[in-house]
Amino acid sequence: MPSPAVPVPASVPGGDLAGGLPIGLTSRPGRRQPPPRHLADLDPAGRRAAASQLGQQGFRADQLSRHYFARLTDDPADMTDLPAGDRAELAGALLPRLLTAERELTCDEGTTRKTLWRALDGAYIESVLMRYPGRVTMCVSSQAGCGMACPFCATGQAGLTRNLSAAEIVAQVVAGARALAAGEVPGGPGRISNVVFMGMGEPLANYAHVLGAVRRLTDPVPDGLGISQRGITVSTVGLVPAIGRLAGEGLSVRLAVSLHAPDDGLRDELVPVNRRWKVAEVLAAAWAYAAATGRRVSIEYALIRDVNDQAWRADALARLLAGQLAHVNLIPLNPTPGSRWTASRPADMREFEARLAARGVPVTVRDTRGTQIDGACGQLAATDRAGG
Numbered sequence: 001m002p003s004p005a006v007p008v009p010a011s012v013p014g015g016d017l018a019g020g021l022p023i024g025l026t027s028r029p030g031r032r033q034p035p036p037r038h039l040a041d042l043d044p045a046g047r048r049a050a051a052s053q054l055g056q057q058g059f060r061a062d063q064l065s066r067h068y069f070a071r072l073t074d075d076p077a078d079m080t081d082l083p084a085g086d087r088a089e090l091a092g093a094l095l096p097r098l099l100t101a102e103r104e105l106t107c108d109e110g111t112t113r114k115t116l117w118r119a120l121d122g123a124y125i126e127s128v129l130m131r132y133p134g135r136v137t138m139c140v141s142s143q144a145g146c147g148m149a150c151p152f153c154a155t156g157q158a159g160l161t162r163n164l165s166a167a168e169i170v171a172q173v174v175a176g177a178r179a180l181a182a183g184e185v186p187g188g189p190g191r192i193s194n195v196v197f198m199g200m201g202e203p204l205a206n207y208a209h210v211l212g213a214v215r216r217l218t219d220p221v222p223d224g225l226g227i228s229q230r231g232i233t234v235s236t237v238g239l240v241p242a243i244g245r246l247a248g249e250g251l252s253v254r255l256a257v258s259l260h261a262p263d264d265g266l267r268d269e270l271v272p273v274n275r276r277w278k279v280a281e282v283l284a285a286a287w288a289y290a291a292a293t294g295r296r297v298s299i300e301y302a303l304i305r306d307v308n309d310q311a312w313r314a315d316a317l318a319r320l321l322a323g324q325l326a327h328v329n330l331i332p333l334n335p336t337p338g339s340r341w342t343a344s345r346p347a348d349m350r351e352f353e354a355r356l357a358a359r360g361v362p363v364t365v366r367d368t369r370g371t372q373i374d375g376a377c378g379q380l381a382a383t384d385r386a387g388g
């Protein structure tokens with residue numbers, strides 16, 4: 001069940017940005033022990049300060065950064081440039097193993113790998129690696145569970161467990177990068193080129209840690225993983241103040257808005273946060289983001305049979321987006337078990353797409369692989385909790 005409604009205190013990360021949420025929604029993480037501090041939670045200066053606190057020279061932190069972000073290792077045995085007597089202590093204090101792979105599923109001849117992770121407190125999250133010709137995308141979780149309660153989403157039904165730390169987010173990408181570098185993914189050794197925050201959670205409800213993760217992912221090696229900012233996509237259901245704050249960060253990451261309906265009547269039901277920030281406000285924030293960054297905003301629209309896939313809604317969506325720096329991603333919904341929400345008929349999907357295209361709105365239907373992945377968002381963890 002979604003967590004009960006609570007006023008969000010300003011001291012909660014993201015709380016000032018997501019405050020005043022409607023009944024049934026929450027951005028407040030559960031009362032769990034936070035994960036231990038990790039090097040990837042800190043900027044380079046913070047890492048050196050942490051090394052000093054351990055009685056070590058600051059440059060030891062730089063050495064550890066190189067191991068983690070360049071060599072993709074957190075195993076003290078690999079760290080032969082550190083004094084043998086200090087390796088275990090340094091790695092234990094600054095590179096604790098935060099996530100354990102509980103289960104791995106592959107499809108598309110091994111080029112899609114979905115991992116269910118267990119955090120140290122037992123929380124489950126998942127990530128997906130997708131290799132395409134010429135690029136590799138990691139889809140990561142930003143929260144364990146989600147407090148946004150979208151009724152068609154398995155994760156939303158389970159509610160929010162807690163925010164992930166920046167290092168827990170980065171660890172999902174490092175694990176993918178390691179598998180790629182080791183040649184474990186068909187296609188030969190490779191690198192992660194794109195990261196999308198479209199796994200479990202509402203990224204902008206965990207603003208500070210997501211931003212920290214974006215910095216670690218995009219800082220040049222060895223301070224970070226050196227992924228291009230343009231390769232990062234942060235998605236949101238429409239937390240308007242947080243979109244505004246992200247626009248002012250001076251980053252060039254892409255924003256994806258999960259719209260799912262062009263009219264407030266339906267969106268209030270499909271994306272309950274719409275009761276707080278209406279379609280017009282969300283899109284105004286999105287266009288301001290596009291103006292500030294020069295990046296085209298991605299409008300995500302899950303096509304749900306007889307719910308939001310009518311031709312008139314395609315026309316309404318086209319009117320909202322006409323002339324804007326936007327691109328629509330249509331996602332055929334892959335239903336969660338036992339759900340009354342299901343994918344649109346292919347003919348309705350084609351009609352919806354054609355109506356947008358006819359009005360000059362750039363639109364694509366997410367490919368089969370993306371559909372499978374999106375449909376499975378939250379399902380792997382949900383299945384595991386059920387013992388399936």
Ligand code: SF4
Binds near residue numbers: 149150157199201202
């Ligand atoms: S669709 Fe996204 S925002 Fe909505 S409940 Fe699911 S994970 Fe949360």
